[in-house]
Amino acid sequence: MTFKLLGAASCVAIIASSAAFADGHAKPEAEVLHYWTSGGEAKSVAVLQEEFAAGGGTWTDMPVAGGGGDAAGTALRARVLAGNAPTAAQIKGPAIQEWYEEGVLADISAVAEANNWSELLPEAIAGHMKCEDTWCAAPVNVHRVDWIWANAEVLSANGIEMPTTWDEFNAAADKLQAAGVIPLAHGGQAWQDATVFEAVALGILGADGFRKAFVDLDMDTIKSDEMVAVFDQMRKMRGYVDSNFSGRDWNLATAMVMNGEAAFQIMGDWAKGEFMAAGKVPGEDFLCLSTPGEGFLYNVDSFAMFEVEGDDKQAGQALLAELVVGASFQEVFNLNKGSIPVRTDVALDNFDSCATLSSDDMAASNEGGSLLPSYAHGMALRGAQAGAITDTVTAHFNSDMSSADAVAMLADAIANSM
Amino acid sequence: MTKWLEEHMPKLVLAPSFIIVLIFVYGFIGWTAWVSLTRSRLLPKYEIDGFIQYDRLFSSPRWETAFSNLFVFGFLFIVIAMILGLTLAILLDQNIRTEGAIRTIYLYPMALSMIVTGTAWKWILNPGLGLEATVRGWGFENFTFNWLVDPDMAIYTVVIAAIWQSSGFVMALFLAGLRSVDQEIIRAAQIDGIPTWRVYTAIIIPAMAPIFLSAFIVLSHLAIKSFDLVIALTGGGPGYATDLPATYMYTMAFSRGDIGQAASSAMIMMMVVFAIVVPYLYSELRVKDD
Numbered sequence: 136m137t138f139k140l141l142g143a144a145s146c147v148a149i150i151a152s153s154a155a156f157a158d159g160h161a162k163p164e165a166e167v168l169h170y171w172t173s174g175g176e177a178k179s180v181a182v183l184q185e186e187f188a189a190g191g192g193t194w195t196d197m198p199v200a201g202g203g204g205d206a207a208g209t210a211l212r213a214r215v216l217a218g219n220a221p222t223a224a225q226i227k228g229p230a231i232q233e234w235y236e237e238g239v240l241a242d243i244s245a246v247a248e249a250n251n252w253s254e255l256l257p258e259a260i261a262g263h264m265k266c267e268d269t270w271c272a273a274p275v276n277v278h279r280v281d282w283i284w285a286n287a288e289v290l291s292a293n294g295i296e297m298p299t300t301w302d303e304f305n306a307a308a309d310k311l312q313a314a315g316v317i318p319l320a321h322g323g324q325a326w327q328d329a330t331v332f333e334a335v336a337l338g339i340l341g342a343d344g345f346r347k348a349f350v351d352l353d354m355d356t357i358k359s360d361e362m363v364a365v366f367d368q369m370r371k372m373r374g375y376v377d378s379n380f381s382g383r384d385w386n387l388a389t390a391m392v393m394n395g396e397a398a399f400q401i402m403g404d405w406a407k408g409e410f411m412a413a414g415k416v417p418g419e420d421f422l423c424l425s426t427p428g429e430g431f432l433y434n435v436d437s438f439a440m441f442e443v444e445g446d447d448k449q450a451g452q453a454l455l456a457e458l459v460v461g462a463s464f465q466e467v468f469n470l471n472k473g474s475i476p477v478r479t480d481v482a483l484d485n486f487d488s489c490a491t492l493s494s495d496d497m498a499a500s501n502e503g504g505s506l507l508p509s510y511a512h513g514m515a516l517r518g519a520q521a522g523a524i525t526d527t528v529t530a531h532f533n534s535d536m537s538s539a540d541a542v543a544m545l546a547d548a549i550a551n552s553m
Numbered sequence: 554m555t556k557w558l559e560e561h562m563p564k565l566v567l568a569p570s571f572i573i574v575l576i577f578v579y580g581f582i583g584w585t586a587w588v589s590l591t592r593s594r595l596l597p598k599y600e601i602d603g604f605i606q607y608d609r610l611f612s613s614p615r616w617e618t619a620f621s622n623l624f625v626f627g628f629l630f631i632v633i634a635m636i637l638g639l640t641l642a643i644l645l646d647q648n649i650r651t652e653g654a655i656r657t658i659y660l661y662p663m664a665l666s667m668i669v670t671g672t673a674w675k676w677i678l679n680p681g682l683g684l685e686a687t688v689r690g691w692g693f694e695n696f697t698f699n700w701l702v703d704p705d706m707a708i709y710t711v712v713i714a715a716i717w718q719s720s721g722f723v724m725a726l727f728l729a730g731l732r733s734v735d736q737e738i739i740r741a742a743q744i745d746g747i748p749t750w751r752v753y754t755a756i757i758i759p760a761m762a763p764i765f766l767s768a769f770i771v772l773s774h775l776a777i778k779s780f781d782l783v784i785a786l787t788g789g790g791p792g793y794a795t796d797l798p799a800t801y802m803y804t805m806a807f808s809r810g811d812i813g814q815a816a817s818s819a820m821i822m823m824m825v826v827f828a829i830v831v832p833y834l835y836s837e838l839r840v841k842d843d
Contacts, residue, residue, distance in 0.1 A: 205807045212596065233595050233810065323702070323791050379681040381702035381791040518809035519594070526615050526793060533704045533792030544614065551612050552811075 163192035165451035167438070168214070169225035170207040172200040175408055179471040186458050192451055197221060203326075215239055220441035222448050223455055226272070228263060228514035231439050235266035241440040241449075242269040246456040255460070255478045257501040260435055263514070271439060273456040276465075276474035278434040279493045280403040280509040281334045281426040284389070284410070287419060289316055289398045297424045301338050301368055304399075304427060308375045311398050318375035320397035322383035325529040329511035331372055331401045332528045336365045338428030342505035345430065349510040352520065358546050366531055366538035373532055381533075392421065401426060403434060403512070407489055408473040423489040431500040434512040435477060523552035582823065589816035597812055606817035616818065619796040622708050623825070626797065627776035629712045630719075634772055635765070637716065638723025643753060645724070646731045656728070659721035667718065671785025674714040675701070704794035707787055711779075711795055714786055719775065723768050730764035731757060766833065773829050777822060798822045 165187065171180045180196075187194045199207040204225070211224050220239055234240055247253070247270035253261060256274060264272045283304075285297060290307075293314050298304035308318035321327060337345045340361050347353040348362065356362070377397070380388075389409040391397040400406060410421050417423060425431070438459060440452045458464050465476035470485060475494045483491050500506040508514035510521055527548050531541040590601045610616050641659055645652055662670065677683040678701040688696040700706035734757050742752050780799040787795040789804075796804075798818055806815035 208810075209807050216596065230595075230810070237596050324788065325790070325792070328792075378699065379679070379702060381707075382675070382788050517594075519811045519814070522804070522809040522811075529790075529792040530614070533790070533794065547612070548614070551609050 161446035161450040163187075163190065163451040163454040164195075164445075164447040165192060165222040165455050166195040166197055166448075167223050167225075167455070168197045168199065168207060168211055168221040169438075170199055170201075170204045171225070172198050175471055175473070179468045182467050182471065183458065183464060186461075186464055187455065190454050190458060192454050215441070220443060222443055222451050223438040223440050225436060226439040227435060227437050228508065228512075229517050230513065231263060231272045231437065232266055233517055234439060235271055239442055240266055240271040241442045241452060242271060243273070243440050243452060243456045244270045246270075246273075246453050250457060250460060252460060255480060257477075257479065257497065257506055259501065259506045259508070260433065260477060263435060263508070264437060272437045273440070273459040274477040275436045275438065275459055276469050276472055277477050277493075277497060278403050278405060278436075278474045278512075279425070279496070280330060280432040280434050280512055281337055281428075281430070282402060282404055282406065282489075283334075283424055283426045284392055284400045284402060284406055285422045285424075286392050286395050286398055287422050289395050290422070293398075295398075297422055298427055299424075300427045301335070305371055308371075308399075312375065316395075317377045317391065317397040318399060319372060320388040320391040320400040321372075321376045321380050322385050322388045323376075323381035323533065324384075325525050326511060327385055327388075327402075328529045328532045329525045330403065332365070332369060332532075333432060333509060333511045334401050334426040335368045335372065336362075337430045337432060337507070338426060339365045339368060341428070342430040342500075342503075342507060345507055349515050349524070350508065352516070352549055354546060354549075357549065358542060362542050362545070363538045366541045369528070369532055370538065403509075404473055404475075404489065404493060407487075411473070411487075417487050417489045423492065425492075425496060429500075429503070430505040430507055431496050432507055432509040433497070434509045434514055436474075519552040520549060523548040585816045585819050588812060589820050591813055593813040593816070595810040595812070606813045607821075609814060610817050610821070615793050615796060616798075616801060618793055619798050619801040619818075620821075622796060623777065623798055625708055626712055626715070626779065627773060629709070630715045630776050631769060631772045633712070634716050634720045634723050635768055637720040638768070639727050639758075641720065641724040642727035642731055645728060656725070659724055661721065662718045663722045665718070667779075667781040668785045670714055670718045671782045674710065674717070675786050678710050678713075701787065702791055704791045707791060707795045711783055711786055715775075715779065715782055718782075719772065723772070726764055726768050726771075727761065730761040734760045766836075770830070770833055774826065777826055777829075798825075 169180060171177060177198075180198075184194045184196065197210075199210045201207075207225065211221070211226075214220055215234075215237070226234060231240070247264075252264070252270065256264070260274055260277065264270055264274055266272075283297070289311070290297070293307075293311055293316070295307045295310060296303075298307050311318040321331065333345075333349070336348065340348060340356070344356055344359075344361060347356040385402055385406070386409050388397070388400050389402065389406045392400045393410060393413055393415060404423075407417070407423065410417070415421050438455065440456065443449065443452070460478065462476075462478060462481050465478050465481050466485070469476050469490075473490075475483075475486070475490050475497065479498060483494055486494070497506060510516055510524065513521060515521070516524070524545065527541060527545040530536065530544070531538075536544075587599065587601070588597050589606050590603065591598050592600075592602050592605065645656060645659075649655070665673075678698070680686065680697075680699040680702060685696060685698045688698075700710045738756060739752060742756060747755075778799055779797055780803065783789060783795055783797055783800050789796045789800050798821065802815045802818045802822070805811045805818065
């Protein structure tokens, strides 16, 4: 009885403290525009909604499906142009700053400072959440992009270890090809080509080279011989893909690895969700390792807060920001989503071995300065520049263009996108 | 008062739709033209900055592909759909018994949306699932039909699917045209002992010139605005080999936050439409003046 009472009392205390945050009496209210609509994602959002309601808030859900966020972006643009911005919207990477420059984002520094975000978040990731000196977005999760997934049985049957250099990868792929296995499962969609490309680029250019090329757009690095080598490796990768790859969805490629048709796939850690859903065990049925080379390419989902009128909505923003970065939500959400918490202090006891590896690598690369934004997933560059690079990558991958021509085309495309 | 009403009634009744068209068609064309001269990115901006977006557009290799695809696709689609439609119409015109049923069968693809057509043909043409796999399954191990995944040939798969969708409709247009040709002339020709093929080439087809023009206009606007078929069939791929101006514009406006670039490509598309429609309008209006 006493325990129950205590429990109830502490619940009330939590609610009271959250509400107190929200400036006195205003009842927190939030309209949240997001594109988490598929099974696992929708479940993850439901967690946030419950926590928001438990904090005394009213949540208005505005999910917009389709186009990997394109449709949500269009809806958001229409809302902002009509002067009726949502309280918060799922936006990531440099798009946050792009929206800030339009003068429509709100300042949530009070919440960030009260909750000590600058200590909790890796510095590189915190940088994305800041607009000039203020905090304007709250990070939700960290997806690692530079993963290589493998079918354990196929590898052991062919006497192959997980490759740690691209030369090893090529040797393994040649061996698999000779044995009649498709070395690399891949879907011929532009963003998938770009995902493989950036993993290769990170391995060959190194962390500094990657930053110069795809964050700073340094033309010397872009036109360098190393970049030619990156395209050479891409040409090799093209040879390791089956002939029917065009237009294939990424999860079908994952299925090819699962059923042993193919050996490897280079894809972000959302691929893990597919393995898990099929009841496969990491380390036994399938293997995960970072792609050859030093570094960690992250894809961080976040909520940007928009300038809104009214205490209730501003209270909603504060509550939402506090909850999103809160330890309990970070754990539950990321378990559902297959990503890892963005906070460095969340215990990973319930997470699988791939997630633990991801988290360890994130901490290590944060120390070593090789924690880098993924260009292919819109974290490193704005849409026009990232799109220009992807156009070149996919044009090279789907033709017999020479590496030198590809590098020249890449430089032109980037210059033309400015 | 009644007299005034009588005089002005047509104008009053037409005014609302006139105003709506003025704003929502020509007003927005003007808006797009304006934005195409600015450096608009994520949201539209209104400071004019010259023809920078058109410079960017014409130095983009992706636009080059999209624009030349429009002509490859448009030309083949219009010509083949017209030839096929005319042939089907002439064959159906031979007083065959089950004409009604056959006509419905040929017209039926028109009842499907381009998305359905695109998805169905994606499976049919997929080398691992469709035609190629089936024929190989019959024992012809060397049979290859991989146009869908070949960047140089993929645009022709779009042509195939579009023709399949539209030639039945063109057939219906031509069939109506064939029936409207004066039967007396045809009978007279037959009495004179002129062979049937000569009747068609010398009398019926020349008499159908207006139908050709209508079919051409309908097909060419279908070709220029083609979007959903490409999205469903190839997704613009492999790479961007099957991009068309409409898909280019969509990508720029909605995926890349590059509204200025999208607006300039939209203006070029409109100019292509004008290049076709203006001569048509001119010829139509001139005929009425005679």
